[in-house]
Amino acid sequence: MFLQIGKEDSWLVAAGGTPVPPLLCVAMPTARLFHVSDLHFGREDPAALDWFAGLVRNERPDAVVITGDFTFRATKPEFAAAIAYLERLDVPLSLEPGNHDLPYYNDPLRRLFRPYRRFAKFEGRIEQPLTLSAAAIVPLKTVSRFQWRVNQSLGVVRPASLAAAMERIAAAPKNCAPIVACHHPLADIPDMAEPQHTRGGKAALAALAAAGAKAVLTGHIHDPFDRMWETAAGPIRLIGAGTLSERLRSSRPSFNEISVEEGRIENRVRTLT
Template identity: 55%
Template sequence: MDQPTVLYHVSDLHFGYEDRAALDWFAAEVDRERPAAVICTGDLTMRGSAREFAAATKWLAQLPVPVSLEPGNHDVPYYHHMLRRLTRPYARYRALEAALESEIALPDLAVVPLKTVARAQFRLNWSKGRVSAGDLDAALQGLAHHAGRRTRLVACHHPLVEADTHATASTRGGKRALAALARAGATAVLSGHVHDPFDKLVELDGQTIRIIGAGTLSQRLRTSRPCFNRLELNANGAMDVQVRTLD
């Protein structure tokens, strides 16, 4: 009988305001179980500083499995560095990604990125999500490229629709994007941002798609303790999700 594939889904590490005990616990779990990969859905840092990215790089580099990364709204320069935010918002993130991200080379699995972060928006709160037409097209092309894979996960930072959590994502274009991803055959959309885990089925335009959110390993708690998601992909295509919480 085929062994299930195990993935760890983690989010919102927030180096600069990290929870060191939670990070040590997560690293020990990775070392103990050796999942096929770790998927991190953004907010590696608190304010996008060079020092915070250096700390995140050092910690992620010691994980002994492939790591897939997405940027979060905290991974671009903060508002008091407006020139850098507007001209080179992803420079530090891309340097970390180039140094650390590994392709998840599994025959029946693909992880497709969807960018939901914007350097600027026509609203006051730029921390909220946005899916542009170009970024959605890139994700749809990624899903099409991996059409032969049984499990196709889309990874982004902001939940595309609200998931009844304490915090909100208010993702502009999110509902439209989620419907398009469902039509394209995505298995599930993984995200973070709200710092509380969730696992829901959403029906849009006659299509059903699963949305899965990871909590945080930082001190910026909402209603949940530090936690991450353990995803188990079974040979029959089913995916079980277990929230693992720091005692």
């Protein structure tokens, strides 16, 4: 995108009444992301997936950020279908796992020791940073193989995961806005479905904001939102994506189109009508 110095309605007028055109156009780095979540292959919505893939093909975002729950039951066929779909998108991907992507509880050894094996060729690309011209996508792990509470689907930010994210934020190029991507919302969103109880989430938000993160992209609750969260170090933006699955809650299938330019973030929810 180009920044035009001097808009037409504010051109200078030279002596004699001749407008003086803009002197300079400066190329500004921008990044345009499609943020999508909760595809839930196994309970996917084919029409929503086709709609999204068509927009990616036609509009060519700089990257697609997927904040987890690729599958419904983390089965081989579900992963095979998810991987085939993602490969067809043919754009850079940022891949964060969701609670539905871990091996189920009847497969405890694989859940504990090789949880991402069924991502197959994408296994080594899970939770990896992605640097674009104007944004650095920083993964933050919130899924857990085991935690001391009944509901294992809830999120947790462990110190090691937060430290890894902080290191990556510190290493991001100075002209890139650090944007964190994870599955679970790190704070309960007022007026949204149900409390998320992400352990360590609020402390993580304070630390991430202090480190310079501009936003946190999440999924899990299947409805889009866009809120500011205040911390002692300043605000940080919380952006949630809807779902492209049949598991709709209060909104239609959707994704977020996010533009980043000079640290400014614009978000537009795009909904399948």
